[in-house]
C-alpha cells in the first residue's frame with residue numbers, strides 16, 4: 001500500500017522563521033493561499049482599482065502588481081488575487097499576486113500605424129454598440145468593425161440605437177436584419193427622460209457588457225441613466241492616484257444597481273483595429289451557415305472562390321435567408337481587412 005502523501009503546506013513553512021529572518025527556507029514560491037479575490041474596475045498608470053467582496057457588501061481597494069506577475073498585463077474585468085493591506089483604507093496599497101483565467105478577451109489593434117494588439121477588457125460577455133440614429137449619423141462600417149471584434153472575442157453583440165426621437169430606426173435596422181443582432185431603441189421622451197431604458201436594463205441584466213460608441217451618440221447619457229453613481233466611481237480613481245480628473249483610463253467597469261451585472265465604459269476607444277482577427281471565429285456566430293463550411297478547403301477565409309459556402313447556400317443549405325446571411329458574413333469578413341474608420 002502506498003503511503004499517504006502529505007501535501008506541501010505553505011502555512012507550515014511560513015510560521016517557522018529560519019535563522020536569518022522571516023523568509024521561508026524553501027525555494028518554493030509562496031502560493032498566497034490567503035490571497036483575497038477581487039475584480040479590476042479601472043487601471044490607471046500602474047494602479048489598479050479592485051472591487052473586493054466582503055461579508056457586508058463590497059469595498060474598493062487600490063493595488064499595484066507584484067513583481068512575481070512578470071510582464072503579464074492586467075486589464076479591466078480581470079479577476080485578481082490580492083495580498084497585503086486589502087482594507088481599502090485611504091493611502092493603503094495592496095499587491096496583485098495572481099490573475100484568474102480569462103473567459104473572454106476583447107482585443108483591438110489601436111490603429112493602422114500601431115500594429116500592437118492590446119487587450120481592452122477581460123471576462124465581458126456582451127459588446128454593446130451604441131449608435132445614434134441621427135446627429136451624428138450612424139456609421140455602418142464602424143458598427144461592422146465592432147461586431148467583428150465582438151465575434152472574435154467570443155462576445156454577443158447588442159445594438160443600442162439612440163435618438164429615435166430624431167429619426168425612424170426602420171431603414172437602419174433593415175441593414176442589420178440579416179445579421180440577427182439583437183437591438184434596443186432609445187429616445188428622448190417628452191419629459192426629457194430617456195425612453196427605452198427599461199429594455200436596455202433587461203438586455204444588460206446579469207451580464208458583463210462593454211459599451212462602445214463614437215463621440216456624441218449619447219453613450220454618457222445612457223451610462224449615467226443606468227449607473228447614477230458613475231461620476232462618483234470615476235472620482236475614486238482620481239483620489240487614489242492623486243492626479244486630478246485627467247486619467248489615461250481607457251475602460252472603467254461599473255456595477256449595475258442591484259448587483260445585476262456590469263457595464264464597462266470605454267471613453268478612450270474610438271475604433272477597433274482588427275488585424276488580429278481569425279475569420280473562423282466570425283463564422284461561428286453564423287450557426288446557420290457554419291455547417292456549409294465542412295467542404296471548404298483548409299484555411300478557407302470564407303471569402304474566396306474556393307469557399308464551399310456559395311454552392312451550399314445556393315443549394316438551399318441555409319434556407320431562404322441563406323443568401324442575405326452569406327452576404328452579411330462576407331461584409332463582416334471584408335471589414336477585417338478594410339482600412340479602419342472611426
Ligand SMILES: Nc1nc2c(ncn2[C@@H]2O[C@H](COP(=O)(O)OP(=O)(O)OP(=O)(O)O)[C@@H](O)[C@H]2O)c(=O)[nH]1
Pocket residue numbers: 162163164165166186187188213214215216217218219220221222
Ligand atoms: N435628441 C436626443 N438627444 C440625445 C439623446 N441622448 C443623448 N442626447 C444628446 O446627445 C448629446 C451627446 O450625448 P452624450 O451622452 O454626451 O454623448 P457621448 O456618446 O457620451 O459623447 P462623448 O461625450 O463625446 O463621448 C447630448 O447633447 C445629449 O443630450 C436622445 O435620445 N435624443
Ligand SMILES: [Zn+2]
Pocket residue numbers: 293296297300301302303306307308309
Ligand atoms: Zn469557406
